[in-house]
Amino acid sequence: MIGVISYLVFFATTASILAIAVLGLNLQWGNTGLFNGGVVAFFGAGAYGTLILGGTAQTGHLGGYGVIYPLALLGGMAMAGLMAWIVGLLTLRLRHDYLAIATFGVAVAFENLMRNAEWLAGGAKGVRGFERPLRAALGDGFVYNLFFFAVVLLVLIATYVFLQRLVVSPFGRLLRAIREDEEAAQSLGKNPARVRLVAFVTGSVILGLAGGLYGTFYAFVSPQDVLPTLTFQIWAMLIVGGAGNNRGAIFGAFLIWGAWTASGWALSRFAPVEVQLYTGSVQFILIGSVIVGMLMWRPQGFLPERLVVSHKGTTQTE
């Protein structure tokens, strides 16, 4: 029984971390219409940044700065934000498809940099030597995982509340206005380039937060953690859950991560041995089929963006 609970805690922690990342992408795509095809780069910047700043000294690459954990996490988020600001200045004038290609290129470059620049982050061996916060007091077992899950859950709730408030604020309405019609927004004196940059950086900081928590949870990050696969998964979560709806983003994260892990379990248990060799590929086909199916039959996702007009005339986004 404890094994099942332990696994559920592990599953829920990973799904919650991914849900935070999907919320970040939802701000960019769902609320602002920015097609970020390089999600994993910003997630990775948060993970690498947190572990390099907060880890112990390692020979051969940067690290060992001994920054206390909250500041290390903030540092990782800041790195994701800084990278987004630079990338945004260069690419945000591009239209959807070109922006997707450009940001995808950034993610590929990021992965290659992490894989090849050993002096920077350990190359293919990744960043090790990170001491998880409060590990000395709580140990490495179930209690620690439960504690960490509680922390991640609080961060997820805080991120959700922050974004809900953001989308119903005047700034949130401006994001939707620019998503709907940039020219009309410009004619009212709004600067879409600046607003989109703010949304892109904010979304990327949230992606960096998710990456920092991910790196903390595993106390390790390597180029294998920043493969384009993760971008694909996070997009699948948003599409299936419902772009433009923060609840949909969280629901999609849990649903797709559940489907991903369940399909891996089912394949390992029931599929012939020769098929098990291709478990990863089969999972991709299954998840890809889900995305195609959703886009064909329910493109708005399970929990679509819904604008409810209250009696006071204010708009709530669900």
Place this chain on the structure above:
Amino acid sequence: MSEAILEAYAVTAGYVPDLPILRDVSVTVQPGQITLIIGPNGAGKSTLIKAIAGLLPVSGGHITFAGRDITGIRTDQLSAHGIAYVPQTDNIFRSLTIRQNLDLALRRAGSEAAARMGLLFDQFPALAAKQRDKAGTLSGGQRQFLAIAMALATGPRLILMDEPSAGLSPKAAQEVLEHARALTARGVSILLVEQNVNQALRLADHCFILAEGRNQIDGPAEDLRDNKVVGEIYLGNRRVGAA
């Protein structure tokens, strides 16, 4: 004649570098008047208004507003100069309520925003009645009124209107154009691009006719109304340049 509030002089502009749609086009707008731009399809009317609005690069000539050079100024900076632009279509935000649409436009009004919102609702009672409805539920004519109200909310001295009657019923088109006329009584100048030539010529003060990206004729609207040459050029019965 008083000094023009807007002067576009020898403007050359287009969507693609080195392939101008407009060539040396000049127009002027007098204060408190409606200046009409007409011409056959492809004449460059919308290109001209977009070039003035900063949406297209101007490769030649210059544009001045109230004596100040505004050539190449970004669209979002024009409202601070007192110029509002009403695009032809997609000029409102459908997922927002009417009040929220106006709120967006009134963001710079600060403490005066509420009072100005009230004045706008007095001016557009149909919008006031539906202020909590999403703008996407409005009829075509009401959407144009909302777009005009949003432009007015920025406190403009000049409004650039790109075919406000496009897609409207004759009655709704008439109402929109008459409302534009009423705005001039409040001192607002209007540069109007229209396909609805007969109605627009009755309301406008001055008219410029473009064809193939160049100036053809201009003059007081009432003089051009019955001008046979205008009809020939506009209807395409006469070769451009022979006017």
